[in-house]
Amino acid sequence: MQDSLNNLQLNVFSTTSVDEGFSQIGKFLKKHFPFDMLNIPIYDSEKGVLHYKCIYSEGHVMMVDEPVKLSSKARHEVAQLLENTTPYYNDSGKSQVLKEVADYIGIPGVFSTIGFLLGHKPGRYLLLGIVCLGKNRYTQAHVRAAADIAPVFSGIIKYLFNLIDAVNYRESLRTENQELKKRLGYLKDARIIGSSSGLRRVLTQVTKIAPLQSPVLLIGETGVGKEVIANAIHQRSSRSNTPLISLNCGAIPESLLDSELFGYEKGAFTGANKLKRGYFEQANGGTIFLDEVGELSLMAQVKLLRIIQTMTLQRVGGERSVSIDVRILAATNRNLESMINSGEFRQDLWFRLNVFPITIPPLRKRRQDIHYLTEHFILNKCNEMNISPIPALTPDNLSKLQIYDWPGNVRELQNVIERALIISPKGQIVIPNLSETSDKTCQDTVATDNFYTDRFLTMNEMMIQHIVESLKRSKGKIEGSGGAAELLDMNPSTLRGRMRKLGIQINMNVKSNR
Structure with missing residues (x-):
């Protein structure tokens, strides 16, 4: 077994493919153990939660991020099991823990399992379980072998998790870069239609205010081209070689406002796996365009006023203030003065934004x-x-x-x-x-659109059908040449995350390896 273990380390540490790494682990386990499936949870002893991170079966790896809250009886059982470095069961029906997680993992019927403790910090334990369908599949020899390979597996799994983090980080950077490119105002060659006729007065105002640093409030009906004028101001300013970040204030849910505008620190909340810079920080050195500013709630207006006054922000979960240098352009299709009178808009914020108002005429005029x-x-x-x-x-x-x-x-x-x-x-x-x-x-x-069925499919249902079809065509393969991710032109990590959110699970109804 030692030669196989050495080869496993060599093969895993030399790959940058998560799928290939778990495939090598699967081959090793099939060779030395009765094996149908592998799962990796983190146990939080304070909350009594098994947080499953990875499930591998039939050559497929599924990254998950769902907690399983254990009963008090199951928590007591886990505490006892953690005292044994290599716990195992030959009948899952006798374990309260396994009863509670079996449906989630997707294992049909009774099964046998051996557990590994891969590492721990205060109150948190990284575990690995190998599973084989049926009773009495493991012997004491298997348990001893598991204890022998546990230290090596600890390093291998941690390497693969670091690889997953790196892949996810690259993907998030790629996505963020694409979003930034969409919002950047590099429209130097753009021509404003109407600059010599209907918009002549507007362009005169733009020419006057653009070189200055003063805030501008663009007023006009929906669809008149407020963002085009905002771009014109930015491109005629001293900040023209820096980003113009645009956001629709009415499109950001109240619950996400802080994290979207100000960003968040790594670990600020569940799922905050890396630092994220908000819209204001992304616009640092450049211009931010706050479209539909009249749609902000009063609470959001207070936060916006504070950042305009101080030009500092604090990320969610952060302890220090971050200084920024941003020019403010805002736009609205509403009568803000009327909203002030009705108590819907703060007058002090209006004073800050309305330094230089520009009214854009509707097309009928x-x-x-x-x-x-x-x-x-x-x-x-x-x-x-x-x-x-x-x-x-x-x-x-x-x-x-x-x-x-x-x-x-x-x-x-x-x-x-x-x-x-x-x-x-x-x-x-x-x-x-x-x-x-x-x-x-x-x-x-x-x-x-009558070519659809009588019941119109939701977007999620259509996405599920499309992903399932890609998995069929790739014969279940996610990553690599001919994989579902390649067919869908998606990053494998993004596809796995989308599958998890849509509830598309790998078929765990596997046959026992005899």
Whole structure:
């Protein structure tokens, strides 16, 4: 066995693949023990919780993060077992602990198991269990062998867990980088349509305020292009080579506000496995754009006011203040002065934000821009949708666009053009009856979606179907060439996490290894 153990260490420590590492462990255990499954929990003796981290079976590894609260009887049993360095059972039905966790782990019927204590800190124990279906599968020889390999397995499992952390960290950095790129305001070559006509006054104000550091409040209806103007201010400022971080204040749940705006320290709460910088810290040195600022709750307004006043923040779970240098741009489609009178918005915050207000007119008040905007959207969408030749806009269709009042403003115009390009024959563009578009959009969408079943699937249900299909095609393989993660163009760790959240579990109805 010693040669096999040496080879196991060599193979595991030389791989950077979590799946391959556990595959090597599985091969070793099958060779020397009756083996169907491996599980790795952490036991919290103070809370009486077995926190399962990993389950391996049939060549598949599933990373999990779910606690199993034990009864007082089971907790007493675990305390006794921890006094024995290599506890084991040949009949799971006689163990209260195993009865309580069997359904969670996914083991059908009676089974035998040997436990390893891999390491511990005060009140926390890292455990490993090997499982084989049926009674009386393990002998004293197996128990002695388990005790012999426990020190080596401790190092191997800790290495794989560190590898998992590294993979997750790289994935989180990649995701965060993608999100930042989406929010960065590097639009130096962007042209503001209407700058020589309907938006001339707005652009004059932008030119005056952009070089300064003063806060700006952009006021206008939904869809008028407040974020475009915010980008214009940022790109004309001395901060143009730094990030412009945009966030929709109305889209952040109250419970997540602190962690999203200010970030959190590693270990601040369950699941906080690494330090996360909030929106304000990400914008440090640059500009932050607070869209729909009027949607913030009064409690959130207090927190925002404090950070604007002091230019310091404290991450959730942190003990020190972090200084920041951020320019504030805000936007709203609501009447903040009216909200102040009704007690919905703080006057002191309004004073801070309203240093230089810019009102952006709705599209119905700058109809001269509709022609230029339409041509701009047609060109962009044709390039995006690979439509060639670019269809012409007839005078009749242009007239339809110019007499419509556009309650959704520029955003609605963009959507109408995109829809027209999709449904129009090649070579021409047909604008729908705009007076009916708003009322019938939902009905039309439902009518064209009848290829679904009578019950419309939820997004999670569709994701489950897609992931399960990818697992079928990959024959259950998650990582590596031809694996489900490759088919879905996802990082394996992200896929495992998504599977856990959606309740997609590896089939544990395995046959006993005889």
